[in-house]
Amino acid sequence: MKRPKRLPKELKVGGLTYKVKLGHIKSSLKGGVVMGQCDSCARELRIDKKRCNKEEINFVLFHELAHAAMDAATHDEVHNDDTFLHPFTRFFWDVLVSQGLIDPRTFA
Numbered sequence: 001m002k003r004p005k006r007l008p009k010e011l012k013v014g015g016l017t018y019k020v021k022l023g024h025i026k027s028s029l030k031g032g033v034v035m036g037q038c039d040s041c042a043r044e045l046r047i048d049k050k051r052c053n054k055e056e057i058n059f060v061l062f063h064e065l066a067h068a069a070m071d072a073a074t075h076d077e078v079h080n081d082d083t084f085l086h087p088f089t090r091f092f093w094d095v096l097v098s099q100g101l102i103d104p105r106t107f108a
């Protein structure tokens with residue numbers, strides 16, 4: 001079995017460089033459980049390492065990348081809209097994983 005790669009320290013999304021941070025994220029004001037966060041102002045993709053198991057880390061990075069991509073594409077109407085982005089990224093992710101196009105344990 002292939003050994004998982006380490007998370008990249010930075011990723012470029014549409015010409016914008018985001019730092020990738022694995023740590024603890026304070027819960028949002030809405031009170032929901034926050035597993036990841038895309039901070040477009042700070043250019044950071046944050047993943048909560050205590051709330052995510054090894055496979056979730058990969059999906060959460062993919063999901064936060066979608067936020068960053070919508071920001072880079074200046075789709076302000078959806079860039080912070082999880083009612084759109086969550087199912088979009090989940091369904092897209094499930095297809096990629098089920099077809100072996102992406103390894104859900106790439107990063108751990």
Ligand SMILES: [Zn+2]
Nearest residue numbers: 063067082085
């Ligand atoms: Zn989101």
